[in-house]
Amino acid sequence: MQEFVIEEPAPPPAQGEEQHLSLALANSAIVMPGGHTVDRLGTPAHTNRWLTERGLAPVDAGMLEMCAAQLRSLREQIRSLFASHAGGLPALPAALTAINDAMTRVPTAPLLRWDDKDGPYRATPHPTTEIVDHALAALAADAADLLTGPDAERLTACGSTPCNRYLLRHGRRQWCSTRCGDRARAARAYARRTQPKAE
Template sequence: MRSMSTIPLPPAPGAEQHTSLALANSTVTLPGGHAVDELDSPENATRWLISHQLVPDETALLAYCQNQLATLRGSLRAIFAAQADSREPELSALEGVNQALTKVPSAPLLRYDPQEGLHRAPQHPVTQLVEHAMAQIAEDAASLLTGDQAGLIARCEATPCNRFILRTHARRYWCSTRCGDRVRAARAYARKQGSVHAG
């Protein structure tokens, strides 16, 4: 499978509201044996966190932090897949999310400096920034999976796409216009082939 990490993908339905869905969808399989992985390097993982406003602009992740984020993504993908398939999630995936939830205090600490005065901020070492970001993502996932929208979590039905969506329309089961066009084209082709064989 060839990696195409530079291709920006449009967000899947629900991913703009839920960073946990966005993280789960930061890797995707595309037609033609291509794959996109937005966390395939420390620099790209940093870019992903900054673009989702989870760490300050000057953050620079280490490979260790990139691996932690990718591991959380794997846990989220396993749990979302279980939810979409109406089956019990793997215990290891639940433990991965729970570890992210409990590794850092959920509340930013109270700080003071002469320029800003009193303000709240997470601890500043990079590993703690990443752990704090992961806790926010895990909190979002826990709220989504236990809230009113849990039943709307679905897989994109356009093969080979493997992204997750929140079904905003009863009939929409794909993550983007491109995937929807592929589904419609495949259906039209199947109907055409069926009518050729029937005649």
């Protein structure tokens, strides 16, 4: 079982996170050397901060655990789609359904409600729920745009174990950060030194 660490500094954003919020969401749980995970959505407060930093929620949105859980769930579905795309594999139907549901769940007008005592009325959802629904829709739409747009061919997984982040490949670069690149080069050098010589 993985240990989740919340306050450890994470590496800098991976290539493409600034252009694609869905890539930043996919990378918001980072497996660090040693096997522990830094989860930027680990608590409602951390989720609120993450959304606020990306312009998806006000500072005082008041996220609840249910809201954070919805974001973490969407993150896993987006990660599943990114893994399928990067690996050239078919997408899981549940992941496609989750993305499409998130994109279409945001009401464009106050919905009609019915109260047994007072009759019909129109109302918008709870403000925090509405903020989360809009954030989920924006993140899902961005994932759909990334997977169907010109950047899709550059989407790849970081090539350094144990890193689990995704990036948009730039040239031959296969790593999400300098740290991961250094670790991958060191591992290759070590493997070359320790391989038995062919006679």
